[in-house]
Structures are given as structure tokens and as C-alpha cells.
Amino acid sequence: MNPKYLYVYNEVADKIENGEFSSNAKLPSEAQMMKKYGVSRDTIRKALTLLEQDGYIQKIKGKGSFVLDINTFDFPISGLTTFKELENKIGKKSRTIVKELELIHPNYFLMKQLKISKEDQVWKVVRIREIDGEKIILDKDFFRKKYVPVLTKEICQNSIYEYLEKQLDLKISFARKEIVAREATQQDKRYLDLQDYDMVIVVKNFVYLEDISLFQYTESRHRPDKFKFVDFARRKF
Amino acid sequence: MNPKYLYVYNEVADKIENGEFSSNAKLPSEAQMMKKYGVSRDTIRKALTLLEQDGYIQKIKGKGSFVLDINTFDFPISGLTTFKELENKIGKKSRTIVKELELIHPNYFLMKQLKISKEDQVWKVVRIREIDGEKIILDKDFFRKKYVPVLTKEICQNSIYEYLEKQLDLKISFARKEIVAREATQQDKRYLDLQDYDMVIVVKNFVYLEDISLFQYTESRHRPDKFKFVDFARRKF
DNA sequence: CAGTGGTCTAGACCACTTT
DNA sequence: AAGTGGTCTAGACCACTGT
Incomplete structure (x- = not known):
């Protein structure tokens, strides 16, 4: 209704x-x-x-x-668009490789980002996104176990979001995004097809549920030439 | 009222x-x-x-x-924020250097971007933004003369937006933004303090008036380590 | 149960654009 | 003068949360 x-x-x-x-x-x-x-x-x-x-x-x-003109060709639309949604839009051959999936205790960085204590458990998921045969995006996701009790490799290979929203019925309400450029780490170089690039574009995502609880922190690390972010902004009065 | x-x-x-x-x-x-x-x-x-x-x-x-928590410390807020507004927020010593200011006929690229003909005249403004003594941002602005008949070096040194909105009474209603990473051009290297970086983060901005006319195209080229974009996004239902 | 926000209605007056 | 969107009101019923 x-x-x-x-x-x-x-x-x-x-x-x-x-x-x-x-x-x-x-x-x-x-x-x-x-x-x-x-x-x-x-x-x-x-x-x-x-x-x-x-x-x-x-x-x-x-x-x-x-x-208004809509740029149907510009693909990474702003907002909370997930990789799975993107996939459909661009209609290219793509693949997700799950590299790590484990339950951990947060380190200092995560405790600060997720505002949790050392006792809380957190799912750590590391995935590589391959488009047209090139490993282009490294996704690191951290979910609080409190909200996501179970997570399997199969779920990670598909859309975690679909699982969260449809199976667990978690309601995502808003997110804060931050885009910066960073020197590529050894992990970036090992996992991605970086060619000669020594930088990555990092998109940090803080995702909140309807009751304002912060339940996920995500870092998406993109090869510079394949990154594009499109935004639509209205002037405030 | x-x-x-x-x-x-x-x-x-x-x-x-x-x-x-x-x-x-x-x-x-x-x-x-x-x-x-x-x-x-x-x-x-x-x-x-x-x-x-x-x-x-x-x-x-x-x-x-x-x-909600507001990250007052995160400075480049999303939206249409201009450099002049940023300046006030971060409260650091900053300076604008006007490198070029001229009336030109559009080349093919501009004709396409601004959707205008070869006969239309366009203001070209190239400015360097210096923060804490470092030349960090290269701004290239293109305004249609139809909307902005007069432009002086003094105006460019201050806020062009203030001039447009307060003096010319142009009402900006929305903008489309695009963020990509690009190899630094010779011009970037000449004008900016790029240190060892061979890339820049490019923010393209298409600015529209209240009557949906596209009147400005801007390219902001940032040194990677000094770039940061913050966004707030709500889930679509 | 009372208190909260979410949706929907019908009607009024205003400011702006077009004819 | 007629048509358009912008603001504001008063009242209704619903769904969800707490006690």
C-alpha cells in the first residue's frame, strides 16, 4: 500500500x-x-x-x-547506489571476487569510525570488483554483528544490500560519503589491476539505519581512470 | 518577506x-x-x-x-559551495590569482558543453587558488556573455558568484557535478605546486539558472592530497 | 492508551507569466 | 484576465512507539 x-x-x-x-x-x-x-x-x-x-x-x-535532461550515459549516479545496481545500468560483464570474510574485533580505527567498543564483533568483507576482465575496485565492508548476525560467501558474491533489505529487513535511511585520493597501498597493488597508477580514489561510506544507528562502514578503492562520481545539487535558497 | x-x-x-x-x-x-x-x-x-x-x-x-551529528570539521561540503564560502569556513590564509580573463569564441569542446553556437561569446577566466602559501586549485570558468556582459579582474579576484547573484541578480537554481581523476597537464604543472603528483582531481560543474538555461561551465583542478568531497545522501524509499 | 510522525483533503490567497 | 506554481491553514485518519 x-x-x-x-x-x-x-x-x-x-x-x-x-x-x-x-x-x-x-x-x-x-x-x-x-x-x-x-x-x-x-x-x-x-x-x-x-x-x-x-x-x-x-x-x-x-x-x-x-x-530536465537526464544523462543516462553518466553511470555512477550519486546517492547510495550500490555496485549491484551499477552493474545493471552499465550492462557490462562484471564479476565479484570475495577475498576475505571473517568475524573480527574492531581495531582502533574501526572503533572510532563505527563508534563501538572492543567487545563488539564486526564482519569484515573484502571484495574485488572486476569489469570487462579488469580488477578495478577494491571494496572493504565492515558490518556490526549486532545488526547482521549471519553472512555467507554466497551472499557477499551477490548483493549484500539485497540480503540486508529483503532478508533481514534492515531499513537503510541515509549515508555520509567522503571522496579523497590516496597513495595505493600494497594491498591495492596486489589485488587490483592498477597498471602504472600509484594512486587510488577512495570513497568512504558511513551507512545509517532508520533509527540513526551507524551499522556499516565501507571503503571503496577505485583505479583512478575508471572512477567517476556524478552529483546533482540544488542551490540552498 | x-x-x-x-x-x-x-x-x-x-x-x-x-x-x-x-x-x-x-x-x-x-x-x-x-x-x-x-x-x-x-x-x-x-x-x-x-x-x-x-x-x-x-x-x-x-x-x-x-x-544528527554534523561534521563541522569536514570542510568541502557537498552542494554548490564556492571557493569564497570555503575560505570562510576553513579560516586559513588564502589568495586568488587571476591568470587569464578574456572574451573568446567557443571551441568545439565548449560549444558542446554549453550547447551554444560559434557566434556566441564566452568569458574565459583562469584562476589559481592558494591556501597556506601553496597553489592547490586551478579554476577554469566559462560564462556565456549573454548572461554576464561585463567581467573585471577585480570581480574575479573576489567572488564571481556574489557579483552574479547580488549585482546581476542571476538566480542559480541547480548544478550538475562530475568528479574524475586525470593526468596532470602541462598547464597544471606550470600553475600549481603539484610536488611529485602527476594527477589532478577534476571537478566539472554545469551551472543552470532558474529558467533552466545553462550559463556556466567550470573546471576545478585539485592537487590530489588536498582534495576532499563530502556528500550526504538519503536512500530513495 | 496517549503521543508521535505520515498521508491526504479542500479551500484560500499570493506572485508571477502569458495572452 | 486567465493560468501557473508557492505558501498557509484546519481538519481528518492512519501507523508506529511508548507507558
């Missing part, structure tokens, strides 16, 4: 992505959409506001709502 | 930043805030929704709204 405004959001977003509403086209006015969907104006406005925030449309006072 | 919900948003955001509402604290309930500010529930909810989107708070059904 999804909310009505999400139904409208999804329908319009789909039409934009499919090209049924083409770039720069004017959407139906709020009044027209009220009739079409048989809902109140507020519900339509909620859907349109979301579409605007996500970069699908731009509302212009007195004129209407207009479809 | 600002809207009421923005008034509430700003007051609460300020209190969070000043520590009057400390981390993990529970905000007053919506009912209490209605009384306090003498506005309707919808107005309060609009303010709280904005605060949630911007990463200030987390709303939890049945419980209340809670203040």
Missing part, C-alpha cells in the same frame, strides 16, 4: 526515463494532474517536489514544470 | 549548528512547535522535511525528530 504521491512520482519518473516526456517538455499543470490521478493538489505537489529534488524536473513559477 | 517555514528551518538549523540542540537530542514535537511559532502543522512539517533532507535531523515515526 504505497502512498499516492509515490505512485505519481514513479509514473512520471518512468515516463521521463522512457522518453515519453522528452527533454525540455512541459508537464501537465498541477490542476490537470489532480484530475488525471483523482487526488488533491497537495499530493501532486509532493510528487513534483520530489521529482525536482531528484533532478528530473524544474518547476518555474507562473510557467509550469519542465523536464 | 521570507516564508514562515524558512524562518523555522533557519532557526532550528542555527540552533543545531550552535550546539543549542546537541547531537542526538530530541526536537520538540510538531504539536509543540506549532504552538511556539504560531503556525500550522504543515508549515512545521515543511521546515522539518527540509532539515531532514539537508542532513540536520532524522524523523522517526512514533518517536520524534532527532538531531
Whole structure:
């Protein structure tokens, strides 16, 4: 039983992505959409506001709502997009190799990052992402055992997120991301096809559940030439 | 005459930043805030929704709204933050050196990026950003003359954005950002203090006005060790 | 059970753009 | 003047959390 405004959001977003509403086209006015969907104006406005925030449309006072260009070609979309989602988008041959999977006690760094004590147990997962036969991304994930009691190699080979959300029913609500460049470590060089690069782009991810508990810390280490981050930002008033 | 919900948003955001509402604290309930500010529930909810989107708070059904940690120390905040704003935040000695300022006809690359014809004129501005005596960022800006008729060296030395928004009254509404790593060019090496680094982090920025016209393209080229990008992302439903 | 946030409605007035 | 989106209100019912 999804909310009505999400139904409208999804329908319009789909039409934009499919090209049924083409770039720069004017959407139906709020009044027209009220009739079409048989809902109140507020519900339509909620859907349109979301579409605007996500970069699908731009509302212009007195004129209407207009479809923005979506760069379907730019792949690593901002937000919380996971590797599994990316895979589908780029449609290239890709493979995940699980290098390490173990239950550990946190070292000082992890204790600080995850804000936990030495007694807490943490799953450590190290995976290599291969695209078109090249080992390009090194993913290190740390999950608190408190939230993820069981983890298997099979789950890690597929999407951990799917497991967390669909099986464990954990609700991820937001994340803080940090992007920096770092000198490649010995581990980077051993695990990845770094060619002549001596740096990696590091994306740190702090993932929070709905109740504000920090349950995962992730580090994604990318070969520089294969890294790309795309962001959509609205000016604050 | 600002809207009421923005008034509430700003007051609460300020209190969070000043520590009057400390981390993990529970905000007053919506009912209490209605009384306090003498506005309707919808107005309060609009303010709280904005605060949630911007990463200030987390709303939890049945419980209340809670203040999130804000990393005041992480400086390059996501969004459209400009160098001038950054300067104030980090509070370090910094300097802007204007290397080039001229009116040009676009080359093929710019024609494509800005979606303009060869006849359109474009301001080209090349600036070096120095922090703590080190030349760290190379900024290349291209503005369509159609929107920015006049540009002087003095304006470029200060904040171009302040000039555009306050003097020319151009309303910036959103931007698309792209972050990649690239081999350093001869120009990078000549203008910046790159030490031994042979790469730069390139942030490309496509800036749009309120009427969806693309009026600026910017390339910021950063020395890898001094680059940091912080993002806050909410899961899409 | 009372208190919380989430969704939805119907109606009002305003500011801006177009005809 | 007509049409558009922006703000604000008052009231309703729901789902979830705590006691």
C-alpha cells in the first residue's frame, strides 16, 4: 500500500526515463494532474517536489514544470547506489571476487569510525570488483554483528544490500560519503589491476539505519581512470 | 518577506549548528512547535522535511525528530559551495590569482558543453587558488556573455558568484557535478605546486539558472592530497 | 492508551507569466 | 484576465512507539 504521491512520482519518473516526456517538455499543470490521478493538489505537489529534488524536473513559477535532461550515459549516479545496481545500468560483464570474510574485533580505527567498543564483533568483507576482465575496485565492508548476525560467501558474491533489505529487513535511511585520493597501498597493488597508477580514489561510506544507528562502514578503492562520481545539487535558497 | 517555514528551518538549523540542540537530542514535537511559532502543522512539517533532507535531523515515526551529528570539521561540503564560502569556513590564509580573463569564441569542446553556437561569446577566466602559501586549485570558468556582459579582474579576484547573484541578480537554481581523476597537464604543472603528483582531481560543474538555461561551465583542478568531497545522501524509499 | 510522525483533503490567497 | 506554481491553514485518519 504505497502512498499516492509515490505512485505519481514513479509514473512520471518512468515516463521521463522512457522518453515519453522528452527533454525540455512541459508537464501537465498541477490542476490537470489532480484530475488525471483523482487526488488533491497537495499530493501532486509532493510528487513534483520530489521529482525536482531528484533532478528530473524544474518547476518555474507562473510557467509550469519542465523536464530536465537526464544523462543516462553518466553511470555512477550519486546517492547510495550500490555496485549491484551499477552493474545493471552499465550492462557490462562484471564479476565479484570475495577475498576475505571473517568475524573480527574492531581495531582502533574501526572503533572510532563505527563508534563501538572492543567487545563488539564486526564482519569484515573484502571484495574485488572486476569489469570487462579488469580488477578495478577494491571494496572493504565492515558490518556490526549486532545488526547482521549471519553472512555467507554466497551472499557477499551477490548483493549484500539485497540480503540486508529483503532478508533481514534492515531499513537503510541515509549515508555520509567522503571522496579523497590516496597513495595505493600494497594491498591495492596486489589485488587490483592498477597498471602504472600509484594512486587510488577512495570513497568512504558511513551507512545509517532508520533509527540513526551507524551499522556499516565501507571503503571503496577505485583505479583512478575508471572512477567517476556524478552529483546533482540544488542551490540552498 | 521570507516564508514562515524558512524562518523555522533557519532557526532550528542555527540552533543545531550552535550546539543549542546537541547531537542526538530530541526536537520538540510538531504539536509543540506549532504552538511556539504560531503556525500550522504543515508549515512545521515543511521546515522539518527540509532539515531532514539537508542532513540536520532524522524523523522517526512514533518517536520524534532527532538531531544528527554534523561534521563541522569536514570542510568541502557537498552542494554548490564556492571557493569564497570555503575560505570562510576553513579560516586559513588564502589568495586568488587571476591568470587569464578574456572574451573568446567557443571551441568545439565548449560549444558542446554549453550547447551554444560559434557566434556566441564566452568569458574565459583562469584562476589559481592558494591556501597556506601553496597553489592547490586551478579554476577554469566559462560564462556565456549573454548572461554576464561585463567581467573585471577585480570581480574575479573576489567572488564571481556574489557579483552574479547580488549585482546581476542571476538566480542559480541547480548544478550538475562530475568528479574524475586525470593526468596532470602541462598547464597544471606550470600553475600549481603539484610536488611529485602527476594527477589532478577534476571537478566539472554545469551551472543552470532558474529558467533552466545553462550559463556556466567550470573546471576545478585539485592537487590530489588536498582534495576532499563530502556528500550526504538519503536512500530513495 | 496517549503521543508521535505520515498521508491526504479542500479551500484560500499570493506572485508571477502569458495572452 | 486567465493560468501557473508557492505558501498557509484546519481538519481528518492512519501507523508506529511508548507507558
